[in-house]
Amino acid sequence: MNIFKKTTMIGIGLIGSSIARALKKKRLSKKICIFSQTNKTLNKARKLKLGDFYTNNLEKSVQNSDLVIICTPISAYKKILNRISKNLMQGAILTDVGSTKSTVVDTFLKIKKPNFNILPAHPIAGTEKSGPESGFAELFNNRWCVITPMGRNDNKSLNKLKNLWNKLGSKVQIMNATEHDKILAITSHVPHLISYSIVSSTLASNSKQKSQIIKFSAGGLRDFTRIASSDPVMWRDIFLNNKSNLLKITKNFEKSLNLIKKYIKTNNEKKLKEIFSNTKKIRKLIEKEKQI
Amino acid sequence: MNIFKKTTMIGIGLIGSSIARALKKKRLSKKICIFSQTNKTLNKARKLKLGDFYTNNLEKSVQNSDLVIICTPISAYKKILNRISKNLMQGAILTDVGSTKSTVVDTFLKIKKPNFNILPAHPIAGTEKSGPESGFAELFNNRWCVITPMGRNDNKSLNKLKNLWNKLGSKVQIMNATEHDKILAITSHVPHLISYSIVSSTLASNSKQKSQIIKFSAGGLRDFTRIASSDPVMWRDIFLNNKSNLLKITKNFEKSLNLIKKYIKTNNEKKLKEIFSNTKKIRKLIEKEKQI
Numbered sequence: 302m303n304i305f306k307k308t309t310m311i312g313i314g315l316i317g318s319s320i321a322r323a324l325k326k327k328r329l330s331k332k333i334c335i336f337s338q339t340n341k342t343l344n345k346a347r348k349l350k351l352g353d354f355y356t357n358n359l360e361k362s363v364q365n366s367d368l369v370i371i372c373t374p375i376s377a378y379k380k381i382l383n384r385i386s387k388n389l390m391q392g393a394i395l396t397d398v399g400s401t402k403s404t405v406v407d408t409f410l411k412i413k414k415p416n417f418n419i420l421p422a423h424p425i426a427g428t429e430k431s432g433p434e435s436g437f438a439e440l441f442n443n444r445w446c447v448i449t450p451m452g453r454n455d456n457k458s459l460n461k462l463k464n465l466w467n468k469l470g471s472k473v474q475i476m477n478a479t480e481h482d483k484i485l486a487i488t489s490h491v492p493h494l495i496s497y498s499i500v501s502s503t504l505a506s507n508s509k510q511k512s513q514i515i516k517f518s519a520g521g522l523r524d525f526t527r528i529a530s531s532d533p534v535m536w537r538d539i540f541l542n543n544k545s546n547l548l549k550i551t552k553n554f555e556k557s558l559n560l561i562k563k564y565i566k567t568n569n570e571k572k573l574k575e576i577f578s579n580t581k582k583i584r585k586l587i588e589k590e591k592q593i
Numbered sequence: 594m595n596i597f598k599k600t601t602m603i604g605i606g607l608i609g610s611s612i613a614r615a616l617k618k619k620r621l622s623k624k625i626c627i628f629s630q631t632n633k634t635l636n637k638a639r640k641l642k643l644g645d646f647y648t649n650n651l652e653k654s655v656q657n658s659d660l661v662i663i664c665t666p667i668s669a670y671k672k673i674l675n676r677i678s679k680n681l682m683q684g685a686i687l688t689d690v691g692s693t694k695s696t697v698v699d700t701f702l703k704i705k706k707p708n709f710n711i712l713p714a715h716p717i718a719g720t721e722k723s724g725p726e727s728g729f730a731e732l733f734n735n736r737w738c739v740i741t742p743m744g745r746n747d748n749k750s751l752n753k754l755k756n757l758w759n760k761l762g763s764k765v766q767i768m769n770a771t772e773h774d775k776i777l778a779i780t781s782h783v784p785h786l787i788s789y790s791i792v793s794s795t796l797a798s799n800s801k802q803k804s805q806i807i808k809f810s811a812g813g814l815r816d817f818t819r820i821a822s823s824d825p826v827m828w829r830d831i832f833l834n835n836k837s838n839l840l841k842i843t844k845n846f847e848k849s850l851n852l853i854k855k856y857i858k859t860n861n862e863k864k865l866k867e868i869f870s871n872t873k874k875i876r877k878l879i880e881k882e883k884q885i
C-alpha cells in the first residue's frame with residue numbers, strides 16, 4: 302500500500318497534521334518524519350503519535366526521504382529551502398501546501414539545479430483551527446487539491462503526487478500558478494480579508510455593546526468570526542503573497558457593495574430583489590458540486 | 594400545558610413554520626390557525642400538518658385568537674394591520690418576528706386605540722432556507738429572542754410572551770427598538786449586505802472562471818454564499834427598514850477594510866499580525882456564550 306518510503310513533514314499544524322494522520326491511517330508512507338522548529342509543537346506531535354521520528358534538525362529531517370511536504374507559513378519557505386536543498390535525496394518529491402502559488406513557484410525556481418522534483422500544491426481544505434491537535438485524517442475528503450507544476454518535473458513524480466492526493470481523499474486539478482492565484486483570490490483570500498475587516502470593525506465597540514454583539518452574533522456575524530479566527534501568520538503571508546489579485550478582486554467587491562448601497566439609498570426595491578435572487582443561484586451550484 | 598387557546602400564524606415560512614412546529618410539539622397552543630395569501634404555501638403547510646385550520650382569509654384568520662404572530666416580510670405589515678386590527682380579540686397579544694424593530698414599532702403605533710396588546714419581537718435565529726418545509730421545532734433552542742415593548746401593553750401580556758419564547762427554547766431580552774436596530778445592524782444586517790455584495794461580485798465572471806469558483810469555493814466563499822442565499826424579499830425589506838444604521842456600520846467596516854488594505858500595500862507585517870490576532874478573541878467570546 303505504501304507509496305513512499307519516508308515522508309518528511311516540515312511543519313505540523315492543521316494541514317500538516319491532517320496529512321500525517323491520513324498517511325498513517327491509510328498506510329501511504331512506510332515512515333513519517335516530523336520536523337518542527339519548536340519543541341512545544343514537536344512534543345504535541347509526539348503525544349498525538351503523528352509520526353515515527355521527531356526532530357528540530359531541519360537538515361537531517363529530509364535525509365533519505367522520497368517525499369518532503371512543506372506545511373509552514375509561506376514566509377518561512379526561503380530559509381527552509383536554503384537549509385534542505387543540499388540534503389534532499391536524488392529523485393525525491395518536494396511539495397508544499399501553501400495557499401498562494403506564484404511567489405512560491407518563484408521561490409522554488411531559485412533552487413540551483415535541483416536533482417529532485419519540485420511540485421507545488423495547494424489542498425483547498427481547512428478549518429479555522431490551528432496546531433497539530435486540530436488536524437483530522439478526513440480533512441481532504443471530497444475536496445480539491447491543486448498542483449501547479451513548474452515544468453521541470455517528470456511525469457512519474459506528478460502521477461505519484463496525484464495518486465497520493467487521490468488516496469488522501471481529494472480530487473486533483475493541474476493549473477498554472479498565475480491562474481490558481483487569481484481564482485483563489487476570489488474564492489478564499491478576499492472572503493478572508495473581508496471577514497477580518499468586519500470582525501475587526503466591531504472591536505472598537507464599548508464593552509456593553511460588545512457583550513450584546515456576542516449575544517446576538519447568531520444573526521450572521523458569527524460565521525465571519527469563524528473565518529476571522531484563522532491563523533494570523535498564515536493569512537498575513539497569504540495576503541502579502543497575492544497582493545495584486547487580492548486588491549483587484551477587493552475592488553470588484555467594493556463596486557458591488559457600492560451598487561447595492563446606492564439601490565438601498567434610493568429605495569430601488571426591484572433591483573435589490575433582483576440582485577439577492579441572483580446570488581442564490583451560485584449557492585445552488587456549490588451544493589450541486591458537493592463542496593458544502 | 595397550553596398557554597394560548599388559539600394562535601394565528603400570519604405567514605408560514607422558515608420562522609413561522611418553526612414556531613408552529615414547536616407550538617404543536619410542546620402543546621403551547623390548543624389550536625393553531627395558519628394564514629397564507631397563496632394556496633401553494635397553504636397546501637404545503639396542510640401537507641406538513643403544521644396547524645389545525647388553514648385559510649387565505651386574513652380577517653377571519655385572527656378571530657377569537659388570543660395570540661397572533663406576524664411572520665411575513667416587513668413590507669407586508671401595513672396591509673395586514675389594516676385588515677386585521679378591527680377583527681382582533683380584546684386582550685389578545687399581537688406580535689411579530691421581524692428583523693428590524695424601529696419602523697415596525699412605528700407601523701404598530703399607527704393602529705388607533707387598539708384593545709389588544711402589541712409586543713414586537715425578534716427571535717435571533719434562522720437558516721438560509723425559506724418556506725414552510727424548511728422550518729424545524731428546535732430552531733430557537735438556546736437562541737436569543739428580543740422583545741421591544743411599546744409602552745402600551747400590560748405586564749401580564751409581556752410575561753405571557755416571555756414565557757412562550759422561553760418554552761420555545763429561547764432566552765429573552767427586553768430592549769428598545771432603537772437599540773435593537775443598532776446592534777442587529779452590526780451582528781446581522783451588515784454581514785448580510787457584505788455577503789450579498791461579495792457573491793454578487795463573482796456573478797460577472799465568465800463561465801470557465803465561474804466553474805472554477807464553484808469548485809474551489811470551500812476556501813471561504815462557500816460560507817458567504819450560504820448567507821447570500823437567504824430570502825431576497827425579506828432581506829430587501831430589512832435593509833430598507835434599517836437604512837441609516839446599515840450605512841453607518843458599513844462605513845465602519847469600510848474603514849477597517851481600508852486600514853488593512855493600507856497595511857497590505859505597505860507590507861506592514863507587524864500590524865497585520867496584530868489585527869488578525871485580535872479578531873480571534875471575539876470568536877472565543879462567542880464560543881464561550883454558546884452562540885455557535
